[in-house]
Amino acid sequence: xxxxxxxxxxxxxxxxxxxxxxxxxxxxxxxxxxxxxxxxxxxxxxxxxxxxxxxxxxxxxxxxxxxxxxxxxxxxxxxxxxxxxxxxxxxxxxxxxxxxxxxxxxxxxxxxxxxxxxxxxxxxxxxxxxxxxxxxxxxxxxxxxxxxxxxxxxxxxxxxxxxxxxxxxxxxxxxxxxxxxxxxxxxxxxxxxxxxxxxxxxxxxxxxxxxxxxxxxxxxxxxxxxxxxxxxxxxxxxxxxxxxxxxxxxxxxxxxxxxxxxxxxxxxxxxxxxxxxxxxxxxxxxxxxxxxxxxxxxxxxxxxxxxxxxxxxxxxxxxxxxxxxxxxxxxxxxxxxxxxxxxxxxxxxxxxxxxxxxxxxxxxxxxxxxxxxxxxxxxxxxxxxxxxxxxxxxxxxxxxxxxxxxxxxxxxxxxxxxxxxxxxxxxxxxxxxxxxxxxxxxxxxxxxxxxxxxxxxxxxxxxxxxxxxxxxx
Numbered sequence: 203x204x205x206x207x208x209x210x211x212x213x214x215x216x217x218x219x220x221x222x223x224x225x226x227x228x229x230x231x232x233x234x235x236x237x238x239x240x241x242x243x244x245x246x247x248x249x250x251x252x253x254x255x256x257x258x259x260x261x262x263x264x265x266x267x268x269x270x271x272x273x274x275x276x277x278x279x280x281x282x283x284x285x286x287x288x289x290x291x292x293x294x295x296x297x298x299x300x301x302x303x304x305x306x307x308x309x310x311x312x313x314x315x316x317x318x319x320x321x322x323x324x325x326x327x328x329x330x331x332x333x334x335x336x337x338x339x340x341x342x343x344x345x346x347x348x349x350x351x352x353x354x355x356x357x358x359x360x361x362x363x364x365x366x367x368x369x370x371x372x373x374x375x376x377x378x379x380x381x382x383x384x385x386x387x388x389x390x391x392x393x394x395x396x397x398x399x400x401x402x403x404x405x406x407x408x409x410x411x412x413x414x415x416x417x418x419x420x421x422x423x424x425x426x427x428x429x430x431x432x433x434x435x436x437x438x439x440x441x442x443x444x445x446x447x448x449x450x451x452x453x454x455x456x457x458x459x460x461x462x463x464x465x466x467x468x469x470x471x472x473x474x475x476x477x478x479x480x481x482x483x484x485x486x487x488x489x490x491x492x493x494x495x496x497x498x499x500x501x502x503x504x505x506x507x508x509x510x511x512x513x514x515x516x517x518x519x520x521x522x523x524x525x526x527x528x529x530x531x532x533x534x535x536x537x538x539x540x541x542x543x544x545x546x547x548x549x550x551x552x553x554x555x556x557x558x559x560x561x562x563x564x565x566x567x568x569x570x571x572x573x574x575x576x577x578x579x580x581x582x583x584x585x586x587x588x589x590x591x592x593x594x595x596x597x598x599x600x601x602x603x604x605x606x607x608x609x610x611x612x613x614x615x616x617x618x619x620x621x622x623x624x625x626x627x628x629x630x631x632x633x634x635x636x637x638x639x640x641x642x643x644x645x646x647x648x649x650x651x652x653x654x655x656x657x658x659x660x661x662x663x664x665x666x667x668x669x670x671x672x673x674x675x
Contacts, residue, residue: 234255234259235259235263235266235269236256236259236260236263236266236269236270236273237269237273238259239255239256239259240256240273240280240293240297241283241284243255243256243289243293244281244283244284244285244286244289244290244293245284245285245286245289246286246289247286248289248292248293248316248318250352253296253318256293256296256297256300257300260300260301267300267301270297270300270301271301273297274294274297274298274301274303277290277294281293281294288316291310291311291314291319292311292314292316292318292319292322294310295307295308295310295311295314295319295322295323295326296318296322298310298326299322299325299326299329304326304329304330305326305330307322307323307325307326307329308323308326308327308330308332311323311326315346317347317350317352317353320339320343320346320347320353321352321353321356323339324336324339324340324343324353324356324357324360325356327339328359328360328363333360333363333364334364336360336363336364337360337361337363337364337366337369339360340356340357340360340361343357344357344373351377351380351381351386352386354373354376354377355373355377355381355386355387355390357369357370357373358370358373358374358390358393358394359390359393361373362393362394362396362397365397367394367397367398370393370394370397371394374387374390374391374394383414384414384415385411385412385414385415385418385421386411386418388407388408388410388411388414388421389407389408389411389418389420389421389424391407392404392405392407392408392411392421392424392425392428393424395407396424396428401428401431401432401433402432402434404424404428405425405428405429405432405433408421408422408424408425408428409425411425412425412446412449416449417452419449419450419452419453419457419460422446422447422449422450422460423446423447423450423457423459423460425442425443425446426443426444426445426446426447426450426460426463426464427443427463429442429443429446430443430463430467436522436525440467440470440471443467444464444467444468444471447460447461447463447464447467448464450464451464456483456484456487458484458487458488458491461480461481461483461484462480462481462484462493462494462497464480465477465478465479465480465481465497465501466497466624468480469497469500469501469504469624470624470627472504474501474502474504474505475505477497477501477504478498478501478502478505481494481495481497481498481501482498485498493657496655496656496657496660497657499655499656499657500655500656500657500658503655504655523549523581523582523583524548524549524550524553524583525548525549525550526548526549526581527547527548528541528546528547528548528549528551528552528577529547531577533573533574533577534569534570534573536565536566536570537566537570537573537574539565540560540563540565540566540570543563544560544563549578549581549583552574552578552583552585553578553583553584553585553586553587555585555586556585556586557571557585557586560574560585600642600674601641601642601672601673601674603641603671603672604638604641604642607670607671611637611669611671612636612637612638612641613636613637613638614636614637615635615636616629616634616635616636616637616639616640618637619637619665620665621661621662621665622658622661624654624657624658625654625658625661625662628648628654628658632647632648637666637669637671640662640666640673641666641671641672641673641674642674643673643674644673644674645659645673648662648673
């Protein structure tokens with residue numbers, strides 16, 4: 203499942219330079235060659251459609267990007283026929299960005315003062331992950347071209363990435379009366395809400411964006427990303443995330459991170475052959491993409507694994523039971539209030555508590571305890587059961603690093619490692635909730651988890667090594 207941050211590797215912007223384009227490129231073959239389109243652009247007024255057409259020509263022709271690189275190598279001669287010479291640097295910078303030469307693009311466009319020169323200069327800085335420099339440039343851009351909608355919305359994206367949320371909101375507010383119902387505005391509003399951790403509202407904003415414009419692929423990507431990581435509703439939510447990522451397949455070339463994330467979701471649904479197709483699609487355009495190569499190996503390995511289907515079904519049924527909210531049961535007011543104050547929302551939360559823990563809570567007495575136990579019995583559960591199933595066996599050897607590592611580090615929730623979606627889900631299946639839990643697992647225990655392969659193991663080991671920790675031997 204950046205534009206593009208990645209669900210693939212958690213929401214860190216490790217791939218934020220993927221698919222940075224001015225718009226969506228449909229898969230139809232271009233009617234003109236790269237050379238013809240660039241020559242036409244060099245002799246006309248530059249508009250957003252101009253750059254979309256150049257991209258379509260570049261990716262619609264198997265030799266399109268090679269031809270672009272050839273023109274770049276002799277740009278002075280190639281552009282000499284442009285009747286609008288002011289367009290030359292902008293087009294050179296844009297072409298450099300399109301073929302992945304972001305540093306060259308930034309250098310070429312640094313002194314450009316035109317609208318599109320500034321636009322792609324900001325894009326090139328984002329591609330280089332120079333967000334602070336991009337934010338300073340955005341300040342200048344708004345002073346010079348504050349009324350230009352594409353530039354202003356790009357400034358919102360820049361400010362969000364630079365964690366300048368107040369500036370992002372200020373620009374959004376200034377645009378709302380004019381653009382508030384457009385897909386572009388709703389998409390950028392979603393970026394702002396997401397940056398502020400207002401995930402439900404961000405999801406709604408992305409939904410509205412794709413309703414307005416089904417071609418807004420960036421909004422489909424962010425919708426899938428947020429639904430997958432933060433959505434509520436179980437299988438229905440994941441189905442919607444899959445649908446959002448599948449909508450990203452309408453563009454060409456493939457939206458790299460959307461395709462990878464889609465492959466991971468397919469794999470979680472045991473659609474291993476569909477997952478393999480996703481990872482192979484990425485590798486056709488980027489043969490050296492490291493994660494796609496590793497995920498492909500894992501997906502292929504999964505097709506060769508055998509496990510007890512009945513046990514899997516039983517585990518899935520139990521998982522669904524554990525997700526049942528305690529509010530679905532007819533409990534006394536006192537019991538409901540106590541559970542709410544203890545942040546116990548589901549049966550899964552409840553079986554992680556012991557009788558002693560519940561009785562130690564203010565106003566929770568034997569009557570409430572009996573009521574709770576009866577409720578769990580109806581579902582074949584009991585208090586403390588989750589601790590037995592998910593906690594490491596206290597009779598097993600402990601990791602010696604536990605004795606020499608600060609408790610503050612060991613007690614950190616596993617979420618703070620910013621793991622990939624696949625690794626995070628495996629941690630949930632294994633009941634690993636803290637770094638202490640994790641270092642007391644062995645490689646063999648982790649590899650036994652469904653869909654946990656060498657890619658995830660290497661990620662875990664790398665994250666722990668950054669804390670001077672390792673798995674139990």
